[in-house]
Amino acid sequence: PISFTKYNTELEISRYLDQLARSHPEVVTVFPLGRSVEGRVIKGVRVSSGGGGLKPAILLEGGIHAREWISPAVVLYVLDQLVTNRHRNAHLINATDWYFVPLLNPDGYVYSMSRDRMWRKNRAKTWRHQNTVCSGVDLNRNFGLDHAQFAALNYDPCSGIYRGPAPFSEPESRALRDFIMANRMQIKIYLSFHSFGNYILYPWGHQGAKPFDWQSLERLAMKASEAISRNSGAKYRVGSSSAMLGAAAGGSTDWVKGYAGIQYAYTIELPGGGKWGFDLPEKDIMSVSSDVFEAVKVFASFTVPES
Ligand code: 0X9
Numbered sequence: 005p006i007s008f009t010k011y012n013t014e015l016e017i018s019r020y021l022d023q024l025a026r027s028h029p030e031v032v033t034v035f036p037l038g039r040s041v042e043g044r045v046i047k048g049v050r051v052s053s054g055g056g057g058l059k060p061a062i063l064l065e066g067g068i069h070a071r072e073w074i075s076p077a078v079v080l081y082v083l084d085q086l087v088t089n090r091h092r093n094a095h096l097i098n099a100t101d102w103y104f105v106p107l108l109n110p111d112g113y114v115y116s117m118s119r120d121r122m123w124r125k126n127r128a129k130t131w132r133h134q135n136t137v138c139s140g141v142d143l144n145r146n147f148g149l150d151h152a153q154f155a156a157l158n159y160d161p162c163s164g165i166y167r168g169p170a171p172f173s174e175p176e177s178r179a180l181r182d183f184i185m186a187n188r189m190q191i192k193i194y195l196s197f198h199s200f201g202n203y204i205l206y207p208w209g210h211q212g213a214k215p216f217d218w219q220s221l222e223r224l225a226m227k228a229s230e231a232i233s234r235n236s237g238a239k240y241r242v243g244s245s246s247a248m249l250g251a252a253a254g255g256s257t258d259w260v261k262g263y264a265g266i267q268y269a270y271t272i273e274l275p276g277g278g279k280w281g282f283d284l285p286e287k288d289i290m291s292v293s294s295d296v297f298e299a300v301k302v303f304a305s306f307t308v309p310e311s
């Protein structure tokens with residue numbers, strides 16, 4: 005069964021989503037975004053109170069990177085809070101539609117839980133040369149914005165940041181692309197959860213220059229960061245991806261802003277912990293999740309004009 009104080013398996017997550025839709029059919033819809041390389045269904049969730057017309061929407065996505073287990077955990081927590089406390093959270097649902105993709109890379113997540121804790125990529129089969137076979141594409145290098153801007157390691161199938169043979173060569177990145185393109189007029193904010201390092205990052209990642217409207221993105225991120233420090237005292241730094249972490253092309257948030265035209269696209273790097281940083285102890289899941297919920301409320305309130 006699902007728990008918000010442990011890391012759930014892919015199967016537990018998948019069943020929980022179906023269960024949630026069954027017990028709250030009036031607000032929750034589960035739909036397939038696509039299938040992973042190994043054939044797992046990538047599930048999306050819509051939380052909506054209905055009522056005529058399209059409301060502005062926010063999209064929370066997790067699990068692009070297999071080993072960053074805290075990412076799907078916080079996305080599930082926000083989803084669960086929103087739905088199970090929906091009377092207290094009515095104001096959040098009435099004005100905004102919510103989309104969740106808790107686990108974009110289910111194959112990688114399963115592999116990280118069963119075989120290699122530090123696995124990052126998807127589970128695509130690729131070939132280096134001659135006899136060396138390496139698997140996996142870094143889905144956060146596979147999105148199609150500014151495909152020319154890559155570092156040497158991005159061309160090496162054996163590297164952890166292999167970009168893949170072509171933009172959107174992977175079914176997981178295509179699934180997110182197609183969903184976003186189909187809903188791009190509705191979605192106002194996209195949050196991509198990663199770990200680790202305590203950052204709220206806005207584009208660009210592929211170049212050092214900032215988007216013309218970076219001050220609006222920075223201002224909103226600062227508000228979210230302040231909500232987190234009020235909640236727990238945790239500090240999240242705010243800046244552009246390239247300024248904070250160095251340039252990297254092919255990331256989802258760059259494509260979402262630069263191609264799909266969704267103004268507010270953020271990568272949120274959650275706290276690290278444990279031995280390698282990605283293995284944040286389960287006892288810390290709750291406080292990180294509660295911080296994220298506070299931040300997400302700030303982002304969501306921003307989808308509503310005049311709020
Ligand atoms: O490198 C990444 O994909 C992200 N960091 S992580 O440690 N979670 O792998 C940062 C992505 C920031 N966005 C871009 N650089 N486009």
Ligand code: ZN
Binds near residue numbers: 069072144197198199
């Ligand atoms: Zn990541």
